Amino acid sequence: MKDVLIIGGGVMGCGIALRLAQAGAKVTVLERSIPGAEASSAAGGILAPQMESEGPGPMLELCLRSRAMYPKLAEELRELTGIDIQYLPCGLLQAAFDEAALHRLEATVAWQKAQGLRAELMDGRSARALEPALSDRVLGAAHFPDDHQVDNRLLVRALSTAAARAGATFRTGYVRGLLTEGDRVLGVDVDGEPLHAGAVVIAAGSWTGLVHGSRIDPQKVRPARGQMVELQLRVPLFSRVLFGPAGYLVPRLDGRVLAGSTMELVGFEKQVTAGGLQGILTMAIALCPDLADAPVSSFWAGLRPYTDDHLPYLGEGPLKDLFLASGHFRNGILLAPITARVVSEAVLGQRTTVDLTPFRFDRPAR
Ligand SMILES: Cc1cc2nc3c(=O)[nH]c(=O)nc-3n(C[C@H](O)[C@H](O)[C@H](O)COP(=O)(O)OP(=O)(O)OC[C@H]3O[C@@H](n4cnc5c(N)ncnc54)[C@H](O)[C@@H]3O)c2cc1C
Incomplete structure (x- = not known):
């Protein structure tokens, strides 16, 4: 079972940490502030694949799948943590x-x-x-x-608590960049200290392009x-x-x-x-x-x-053992459940529930 470093403790990092820890992986979330410090707490928590949709296609499918996961996720988080994430089927x-x-x-x-x-x-x-x-x-x-809708602040708190209970470690620190060898990622540099791992997930929200050594064009997110x-x-x-x-x-x-x-x-x-x-x-x-x-x-x-095409980057990144969960733009709270599932599947080398081709980092520009 892989050990995994996740850069960023927003809704993406916490959700992926929960799923990986539940699968038995050794997970560390590296967050420069506190979990949910940024967009994930600023959001409105609207779960609106239909209202937000720009038309039929893979993004609508992804959003609908994620919305459908919410009732079970709310139940699961309540059982695991006692936190009610205020999932409200309000219309x-x-x-x-x-x-x-x-x-x-x-x-x-x-x-x-x-x-x-x-x-x-x-x-x-x-x-x-x-x-x-x-x-x-x-x-x-x-x-x-x-x-x-859901209360996104309670959601991040519940996800981070559940992830920690499942065995994930949360560490405060600023990831300066990736440690690489050739086209493979070996770990990260946290405040000058090298940390090695079998896989690294970038879930750094708007700061994704600033993670040094990732080979991701900062303009992409x-x-x-x-x-x-x-x-x-x-x-x-x-x-x-x-x-x-x-x-x-x-x-x-x-x-x-x-x-x-x-x-x-x-x-x-x-x-x-x-x-x-x-x-x-x-x-x-x-x-x-x-x-x-x-x-x-x-x-x-x-x-x-x-992102320019309003689609997130999900799954394999530009380096071996590097994975992305970023660029969710205005639908990140909605997309948190499905992102946690498919990115953890990708990290574990499993067949992903959803075909991630439309969400690859090297997809053609729209
Ligand atoms: C005003 C507003 C309203 C929104 N409303 C909705 C809504 O109603 N519904 C919806 O679905 N979505 C909404 N969104 C979008 C949603 O909030 C985001 O898509 C989602 O929160 C992104 O989650 P994230 O985990 O990728 O990013 P973030 O929550 O930004 O988390 C990234 C984390 O990475 C950390 N980080 C970054 N770089 C490093 C580093 N080098 N080292 C260590 N840590 C690092 C940051 O500190 C941060 O905590 C809204 C967003 C905003 C701003």
């Missing part, structure tokens, strides 16, 4: 404020139904019958009853900043995830509403900006006017690991 409404947007939703609903997926177009009145807090200005909406605002309601105003043309609202059970987000290619700058907050709050109040009175309890920004 999602995508609202349109004008005819053009409504036509686009109509087209999306049509192709998704043709694929056998549940989706429904409704007029404004029917949408407000489902969610009375929606603005009167909403002309119509697409209802995706199978798109859901780039940071895309997303700002978020948290509002605190005493009584929840709505129960579904709500999307508008300029953002979304995620209602947590305890009355918090996460409002997001921006999409900015501004390098590794993680600041929250006045313009970002203004845009998010304007969107939030346009979708749901009653939110104008809601107290703002927090705000933050995180870096999505962006």
